[in-house]
Amino acid sequence: MATLVLLRHGESEWNAKGLFTGWVDVSLSAKGEEEARRGGRLLLDAGVRPDVVHTSLMTRAIQTANLALGSAGLLWLPVERSWRLNERHYGALQGKDKAQTREEFGDEQFKLWRRSYDTPPPPIADDDEFSQVGDPRYALLPAEVMPRTECLKDVVDRLLPYWYDRILPDLAAGRTVIVVAHGNSLRALVKHLDGIGDEEIAGLNIPTGIPLRYELDADFRPVRAGGEYLDPEAAKAAIEAVANQGR
Ligand SMILES: O=C(O)[C@@H](CO)OP(=O)(O)O
Numbered sequence: 001m002a003t004l005v006l007l008r009h010g011e012s013e014w015n016a017k018g019l020f021t022g023w024v025d026v027s028l029s030a031k032g033e034e035e036a037r038r039g040g041r042l043l044l045d046a047g048v049r050p051d052v053v054h055t056s057l058m059t060r061a062i063q064t065a066n067l068a069l070g071s072a073g074l075l076w077l078p079v080e081r082s083w084r085l086n087e088r089h090y091g092a093l094q095g096k097d098k099a100q101t102r103e104e105f106g107d108e109q110f111k112l113w114r115r116s117y118d119t120p121p122p123p124i125a126d127d128d129e130f131s132q133v134g135d136p137r138y139a140l141l142p143a144e145v146m147p148r149t150e151c152l153k154d155v156v157d158r159l160l161p162y163w164y165d166r167i168l169p170d171l172a173a174g175r176t177v178i179v180v181a182h183g184n185s186l187r188a189l190v191k192h193l194d195g196i197g198d199e200e201i202a203g204l205n206i207p208t209g210i211p212l213r214y215e216l217d218a219d220f221r222p223v224r225a226g227g228e229y230l231d232p233e234a235a236k237a238a239i240e241a242v243a244n245q246g247r
Helices: 013-017 030-046 059-071 100-104 107-115 151-174 183-194 234-245
Strands: 001-010 052-054 077-081 175-183 212-215
Touching: 001 151, 001 183, 013 030, 030 059, 052 059, 052 151, 059 175, 100 107, 100 175, 151 175, 175 183, 175 234, 183 212
Parallel strands: 001 175, 052 077, 052 175
Antiparallel strands: 001 212
């Protein structure tokens, strides 16, 4: 049996403003910092002690990992970071207000862009102020791999190599793993873990800052579908709030 903990970063400055964020590298809000610290205390209270942390290359996930692990007394943990755990690239929607986008394009299109499995938003132009082309952290990424937009399916495709090559070996070695990432990169991982269908995944939302624990069997399949939030009541309300963004 292996233990895997998934943690979405705390509220970011752009979550608070209701903007599509994607690969734009915004920081946590003060509330998000507190959520991250609380996430660490939840780990401590539940007796979950990760041996290794995996994060994306994005500041909000790295800050969350540091704050959560700091409050759990685990700031020393070995860490591995990868762009493959980044948030879904939101294409030309990056920097746009969610409520205004919904008003301008209608509920159907808004839902498709936000939660459908295989409809990406229009690509972002390389000279857009919210493009990541030229960002030094992606300098080693081959040009043809650098996304200009992504749907959830694209995220599954770029995340799974990291799951199989980097995370599974840690779990197989008996390590408890914590993955600190993003709403949509974690939706992609949960879809894979729980075998959620392409239609059904539209209804799944991940709250900020609340650890989600999975016990995995010998085949690295969840013992209990959906895992277990370490604060189920808070998770319920927060999931609802994510689902209702843009309304
Ligand atoms: O803007 C984003 O990058 C994501 C996560 O914050 O938003 P959504 O939940 O709308 O996919």
